[in-house]
Amino acid sequence: MLKPEILDPQGQAVQRALPRLGFEGISDVRQGKRFELEVDGPVDEAALARINDLAESFLANTVIEDFTVRVEEVAEAAK
């Protein structure tokens, strides 16, 4: 996501359009990117550290963007 101090024109455009479309009560909208990575093997501390590095150095532009890494189990078994 863009850092809070960085202007987000896309999010603002969405927010301004909402009342016109009948959606009230949304005070702010920010738009950002999301990456889903599928990891071979166990997602242990080392893998997470590697993925944090990867996000920081390659996926996010840390000058203007914040990022968080979140682990989600794949629902289907036997993957």
Add this chain to the structure above:
Amino acid sequence: MLKPEILDPQGQAVQRALPRLGFEGISDVRQGKRFELEVDGPVDEAALARINDLAESFLANTVIEDFTVRVEEVAEAAK
């Protein structure tokens, strides 16, 4: 996120670049969008239903995209 059956060239480009950049063991990358909405008032069932509608009709292109709605507490108090 793009539905699993929809080709994601951006994600594929990222995935193919990773070994070159020294990151091994990532078998798949998908790229998608993320919106953070700030809601006035309580995020109850009704508000969530409204936001689901909003996401379905306006934020996501449900022909090619899936979406999930997730509630996150704002960390800072007194908002």
